[in-house]
Amino acid sequence: QQQVKQSPQSLIVQKGGISIINCAYENTAFDYFPWYQQFPGKGPALLIAIRPDVSEKKEGRFTISFNKSAKQFSLHIMDSQPGDSATYFCAARTDQTGANNLFFGTGTRLTVIP
Amino acid sequence: GAGVSQTPSNKVTEKGKYVELRCDPISGHTALYWYRQSLGQGPEFLIYFQGTGAADDSGLPNDRFFAVRPEGSVSTLKIQRTERGDSAVYLCASSRGQASSGANVLTFGAGSRLTVL
Numbered sequence: 001q002q003q004v005k006q007s008p009q010s011l012i013v014q015k016g017g018i019s020i021i022n023c024a025y026e027n028t029a030f031d032y033f034p035w036y037q038q039f040p041g042k043g044p045a046l047l048i049a050i051r052p053d054v055s056e057k058k059e060g061r062f063t064i065s066f067n068k069s070a071k072q073f074s075l076h077i078m079d080s081q082p083g084d085s086a087t088y089f090c091a092a093r094t095d096q097t098g099a100n101n102l103f104f105g106t107g108t109r110l111t112v113i114p
Numbered sequence: 115g116a117g118v119s120q121t122p123s124n125k126v127t128e129k130g131k132y133v134e135l136r137c138d139p140i141s142g143h144t145a146l147y148w149y150r151q152s153l154g155q156g157p158e159f160l161i162y163f164q165g166t167g168a169a170d171d172s173g174l175p176n177d178r179f180f181a182v183r184p185e186g187s188v189s190t191l192k193i194q195r196t197e198r199g200d201s202a203v204y205l206c207a208s209s210r211g212q213a214s215s216g217a218n219v220l221t222f223g224a225g226s227r228l229t230v231l
Contacts, residue, residue, distance in 0.1 A: 006156075042224050043205055043222030044205070045221075046221075101159035
């Protein structure tokens with residue numbers, strides 16, 4: 001059972017455009033929601049993360065929007081660049097003691113066309 | 115080291131063989147995680163160590179999989195009687211401490227790609 005559902009599977013965006021990736025979850029015990037970026041042949045790297053006590057977090061061109069009531073969160077990449085072409089994973093985790101594993105979405109392959 | 119180091123980067127083996135995958139975490143990181151990433155999928159949790167002990171091994175798929183971290187630093191993932199379905203990238207990650215101590219950032223290695231023929 002997929003704990004975190006991610007869409008779309010792939011995304012093609014023109015340079016300068018906005019990339020939007022969506023995720024949804026069911027487990028209300030989740031209270032930490034990171035996004036990871038993965039380039040081919042590399043491990044995932046933390047991009048940005050949010051806790052559910054805020055509805056939005058922005059770091060540079062990357063913004064997470066969080067809707068606690070809908071149990072959804074999304075990543076927005078503004079002014080998308082060819083160097084942003086990678087696979088993006090949303091994830092979720094509960095910080096309850098002993099439950100330390102991240103549950104990942106299935107990934108979105110982003111291609112930014114010059 | 116500066117990052118999480120995993121060896122080998124690629125391993126090809128035959129069905130039924132035994133393999134070991136090694137992870138060298140960031141110096142000082144007490145928490146270590148193993149994940150498995152199949153083609154086109156997100157990483158799936160296998161096991162988590164806090165220090166030398168396996169605090170959570172609920173993700174290990176069956177008893178052919180085992181992991182150790184005897185001195186609280188380097189960890190080895192061991193797979194017995196490998197099957198073709200074990201083919202995947204095995205990712206190791208480390209963090210400074212327990213997740214409950216805050217939003218501890220997991221730093222991943224580049225992974226070990228296992229191919230079982």
